[in-house]
Amino acid sequence: MSDLPASEPPARLTRWEQRTEVPLFAAGLLFLAGYAVRVLTPHEAEPWNGIALILVWSTWLLFLADYVTRLGLSGLGARFVRTHWLDTLVLLLPLLRPLRMVQVYTAVQRRRDRPRLNLYARVMAYASTTVGLLGFAASLAVYHLEHAAPGASIHTFGDAVWWACATLTTVGYGDASPVTFWGRTVAAGLMACGLALLGAVTGSFSSWLIQVFTREDEKRPPERG
Template identity: 85%
Template sequence: MSQRPAPEAPARLTRWEQRTELPLFAASLLFLAGYAFRVLAPHDAQPWHDLSLILVWSTWLMFLADYAVRLRLSGLGARFVGVRWLDTLVLVLPLLRPLRMVKVYSAVQQRHDRPRLTLYARVMSYASLSAVLLGFSASLAVYRLEREAPGASIRTFGDAVWWACATLSTVGYGDAAPVTFWGRTVAAGLMACGLALLGAVTGSFSSWLIQVFTREDEKRPPERG
């Protein structure tokens, strides 16, 4: 009796990603919640600080285990690190997991026969959600790095949120700016992400308007000569 051949590695990897993308997104929200508590809660808030640390490390270990499974199923070996650079990046910097929102959306679409939103609405909604999560993550990181730095202008979490909003919107008032090396590194990354997300939203909105105007022109009766 012949045995069925094992499925190819890319097919197995695709199935694994479809099954785990949503649970891992939920885990990333738990990671963000635990990290936010450690940054914002008073230092004497015990035992909650220890519990939040356990939550952060537990969810990161989930990301590590998922990365190991993806590495094995891909069949790429060490090349997986470079080929799937986004997976590698969000493993090293879990606060960047909102960048995987596109893959989360793809996993959701696999469970529905027809999309519930138009293409333009989907791009705008997921880019907006990614911007909110990235802005919140960057606010936490910069506040933690800057609040005790000499000469810092970001002393409160409110200052950090204001800075993140100005950076993501590409306004950049300059009244609040990081002064440390790592704070500026976070700022540079947020600037790049802000430009990409803003371009996705504005481009989709412009395309949607053009599509609406085109349909209106097609419905308009032809003018009589």
């Protein structure tokens, strides 16, 4: 029996994650770049489409190898799939890899004595980066699913980017919206992520402003009656 608490990962798994999170984040960007080429260039545009396809599959196989390795190092067996549901979801849908930005940031900070940014700046930087990457990934996915669909209102990648911006900011103009089942599924996921991440940004920014004003009030000399 192990003396470690059930919630504490094995040391080998922790070391593996520290070493691989940043390279895997870079691989995620390569996956996104390859997918973008596949979606945005004509099918007859060779050799770029072939190179992009190789890039997409090779990076996904890298994600699969990492998942299998972490499953083995965790010692959890089949429970790993349930307890690490986000990792499982990201493996099945690699366009969601920006959601792992917290793990990437944690892996980077473990190599330093102290964080370079305060808590509020870290939350805003994480959420902003994640929103940008998710918005770009969702734009690609929706354009891929929608531009040739009957009755579609998203015909160009620019339309898809405009739709993603309106969805993430919860404005919802309605001039561009998905009409297919999978396009609407992507939209629902983007709405949920956008609400959570933008809420984190605005909440952290408000807390930072309150903290700044509080310090200014404390430094101000008391008013005389």
